[in-house]
Amino acid sequence: MSSHNKNIFQSQVKAVPSLQLVGPSYRLAIKNYEPIAFLFFIPLLFKILGGFYLGNLVIISSKSHSIHFSAITTRNEIGLGLIIIWLSLSIINFAPSIYFRIHAADKQLPQVMICYREGFKIFWKVLFSELLFMLIVVLGLIAFILPGILLFRRYVFLPYYAAQNPNLSYRELFKLSSSQSTKFMYPIYGTYILVLIISLLASAVFGSSLIGDVAAALVSYSVLFVPVLRYLEINNYYKSHSVNSSFVSGKSQLGHH
DSSP: OHHHHHHHHHHHOOOOOOOGGHHHHHHHHTTTHHIIIIIIIHHHHHHHHHHHHHHHHHEEOOOTTOOEOOOOOOOHHHHHHHHHHHHHHHHHHHHHHHHHHHHTTOOOOOOOHHHHHHHHHHHHHHHHHHHHHHHHHHHHHHHHHHHHHHHHHHHHTHHHHHHHHHOOHHOOOOOOHHHGGGGGHHHHHHHHHHHHHHHHHHHHHHOHHHHHHHHHHHHGGGGGTTTHHHHHHHHHHHHHHTSSHHHHOOOOOOOOO
């Protein structure tokens, strides 16, 4: 093991256990049910209904091991339309949802219209940050699994940094995200593993029916704030230790409402 890797492991900061973030996340979800409904649940309903109407559009033949499309019916066309609406709303709501999660987790109660208004001010910066993050992680996973996992840890909070520091260049945002994630390697992985486990358990318990998908989605919203709570913990740690202060002080354009 190189001396660099040893330093990373030895310099880990003791953080709040991921499981202890579930309770605060659940309370935040209950308190902010209205923005969650507009920014997350309503778009997800279009996805769930779209999948229901699409049905068995793609058929996998067990005999020939081939994949082909069945005849597209009016029902399938409705399903495709609903999926397109879901994708469109997901893109439109992405920056406002990032703004909402940051401010709600920071013990505020942002209204829906404020989330949209402030989110659209940073729309492209946040959206491109997320797209860049997804691209480099996918490329890392394609090349080798381990680089993708390491890149995930470094840049998973990139959209949050972009939302709070819109004046920074993408190069500066990448540097900031990477440097601040170094001391929180285990907590970051633990955070997303926990969210994944709870989401998978909810899907397994409620099944893949129409009502089951809705129920599983509602359960998953209980951990909606777990990642952003971790992000704020990391951000506050560096603020209090005056590390990277040129990045985190005076840069944010997001107002507090």
